[in-house]
Amino acid sequence: MKKIRDFQEFVSKGERLYLRHLSVDCVIFGFHDDSLKVLLLKWKDGGHWCLPGGFVKKNEAVDDSATRILKDRTGLDDIFLQQFHAFGDPFRDRNKELLSIQGKSGKWLMERFITIGYYALVEYSKVSPQPDWLSEECKWVDIHKLPKLIYDHQDIVRKALAELRRSLNDHPIGYNLLPEKFTMPELQRLYETVLDKTLDRRNFQKKMLSLKILERLKERKTGGAHKAPYLYRFDKKKYAKAVKQGLRFGF
Amino acid sequence: MKKIRDFQEFVSKGERLYLRHLSVDCVIFGFHDDSLKVLLLKWKDGGHWCLPGGFVKKNEAVDDSATRILKDRTGLDDIFLQQFHAFGDPFRDRNKELLSIQGKSGKWLMERFITIGYYALVEYSKVSPQPDWLSEECKWVDIHKLPKLIYDHQDIVRKALAELRRSLNDHPIGYNLLPEKFTMPELQRLYETVLDKTLDRRNFQKKMLSLKILERLKERKTGGAHKAPYLYRFDKKKYAKAVKQGLRFGF
DNA sequence: TAATTATTGTGTTGAACAAACACAATGATG
DNA sequence: CATCATTGTGTTTGTTCAACACAATAATTA
16 A cells, blocks of 8 residues: 555545545544553644544445554454444534645545444554554543544544443454453453443353353463462354354343 | 426436435335335336435435435334444445436436435334335335345345344334334234244233333224234333333343 | 134243352462 | 462342243124
């Protein structure tokens, strides 16, 4: 992929390259330090925060646009990605004065955009956040400590989180959000964080094990200042089979 | 609203009026004769079947486009409407040769469209299906006996049904799909149809009543050749309260 | 008008699951 | 080697779910 040097070049090429009025925004979830994080960008100009996003090439599937954006910001392929909502209010991106667009060629950017929202589940430690040409910074932010975001990006995050919660009942999110090996307490804290409530340790373990998609490994010693918990990993075969049959968690 | 006289006028005005590359398609569900129906249109030209759809005006919220389309095809306001997916494959509407567009002004219609899918739940008897200017016919079709549909409209229906099933756990669909007064067997057959499986009559009733959103009325005599079942209706207050707290059906 | 028939209304039981809870084992710390 | 926070496991109790049976009723018919 050819790199776009600067803003002006991007703006003038954009009109030829992209579908008008249509963008993609991604809510990229990660889990670290017992909290749920979202990957955000900070604009060079003005320091405003926003979600990683981009546009749809004229011959590109919208899903592929999302995949491309994710790859650009995280360096990762093969990400779990889920389209969840299209945001189509005509005033959703009204205050475009935030962008300092000059010249006639940038007009397309000032027009109204409908954006299609995707959320992604990634393994925190595998991501190397990369700012785009617009941004000075790309970093993880605790979902409960979000800065003010541009446009309706706050709503987009809220909706993404709501959909993530909804999907808890069908989809074992630990598979995508945790490293390959993890402990039961870690898995539990993930669920507690997403659901924003505490769960009973013993009942949680029973429920998880009853799904028969986990495999228990040897002890883990290092680090923790207390009794070393077992490590688990997902059993891919059983996992795939279970998902196909339709898992029912009870959250 | 000014009526659009014919195809050519529509095509030439469209470019000024609508956002490019963006459409809305609606899967309108109704329930009648113990079966789930979808409202379809049949084109004058070629007799192809499709979903009711339309385009997004330059200053119109996408949700409002869907509402407008629904009003035009059914005559109804205040419809339960739910956006469920954006279909963004570049070849999804490839075979545009189905449309016989002539003239330069129609070019916009031949380009690629991303369509945003909505499903609606309506009370069958209240709908008076109205063809649009493209169509000779607008009618209800059993969801299990669909004709061949244009483009990816079959996929759109499939996805809508999947989402409807998913929503069964949070949303009491009977409220939108049945007439104000209905019997327990009717409600049950609705669920059986949507889920495509039979349910135990007694357990179903217990579950429904335990939600405390139904109000039982007097007997119903007319019609049925057997014991007359009670009539029920939704108790709007309790219903609203329950939905807000998050219903959990167990399907 | 009384028997027939299909359907509705209701209740019970046993099994599966969920919530609440207690105690022993462990590994680092001082 | 005693302490401490945390993990591993099991029991009890109540709730929900699945499977099932029988009496009541409204139109039909004999």
